[in-house]
Amino acid sequence: MNLLLLEEADFVGPDRVVLSDRRLTHMQEVHRSAVGDSLRVGRIGGLMGTAQVRRLEAREAELQVTLDQPPPAKLPLTLVLALPRPKMLRRVFQTIATMGVPRAVLINSYRVEKSFWQTPFLEPEAIREQLILGLEQARDSVLPEIVIEKRFKPFVEDRLPAIVNGTLGLVGHPGDHPPCPRALTEPVTLAIGPEGGWIPYEIDLLGKAGLQPVQLGERILRVETAVTALLARLF
């Protein structure tokens, strides 16, 4: 936790917050905070800054906050991601938030096991929890938007073209394709497939929606690693 994120409900005054949950525990056990100490804080969806500990008790802390710094810029990106397996999914949400992805669309794919859609990690509160962990890591205060699209074809045919419009459309896919471009500043729509990759029909449909295949070399990366590697290469 490199940034303590504040919820609206924490505010007891314009510049005062009271904390009593895992953030208090973190202050006590990791920071070993004392009254008068300063901490880095951010208001979810708002500015970042510092907080001074005004009162610190076993079950509650009161902080006075000064929020005067903008959060770091997000990447100019929409990420379209075949739903990863549940164990991977939680870390992928953290990675998305940490790397500065502003919007991710989770879609189905032939090689996504049906059971993956039943995971409790897709509940809005579970998603938010992982995104918060990712933001705390990166020092960012703005939650990414996560969109769930269970059906591949209607999304790719009917809604993806409008997302791709005005952006560079790319799909990560191993094989004899151009290498992933580097150091872009323009907006990008990037699709990343499931374990085992997209099937040809899906690559074809993604291509019709404006996404061209690019590759990262012959090594096959786990989804989480592929997300990080592609974003670090692109921007």
Next chain:
Amino acid sequence: MNLLLLEEADFVGPDRVVLSDRRLTHMQEVHRSAVGDSLRVGRIGGLMGTAQVRRLEAREAELQVTLDQPPPAKLPLTLVLALPRPKMLRRVFQTIATMGVPRAVLINSYRVEKSFWQTPFLEPEAIREQLILGLEQARDSVLPEIVIEKRFKPFVEDRLPAIVNGTLGLVGHPGDHPPCPRALTEPVTLAIGPEGGWIPYEIDLLGKAGLQPVQLGERILRVETAVTALLARLF
């Protein structure tokens, strides 16, 4: 497991192997292999190729292998990494193997907790297990070399200069430094710090050994994410 890795002890003839462990389970449960099927295989430290299933029983499989393809190239890199916390360490070993790092040196740092050095995940067999998982993911057959250097100063002063010699020496460090360079083809020595980063004394000593600080932007990445992001940016 995108590649089935073969140990020397598996060979019962020049081109015959018998398997009976988790690789057999994987063939049965994931590949749902049958006699006559082909699988991608690699000989640890050697060539890669295909294997045909010749015999498949509940507790044992016999494969006929044809090894005729070189493994993918490694990166021209020595990675110097402050020892991550045990939970992260296992995934970092996988990432190192998957990304094609040929040699990694684990070192101490002021912000590495002493207890991390006690983890059983640093036992040679435990390291090898994670590296194998990473190679199976990437489709590579050559184990990275992992060097453990518990003492920062003797390593950085006495042995690191010889490693850096003839390479571009870099240390990932947040702050007002040049951005991490891109698309290098020359050999690199790259140091990555612990959670919380290097302390100024360490940056100073690494600098004297020939490593110059570079940064990846203002977001703070987990160690595993930083390894992937820096390698994807550099090469």
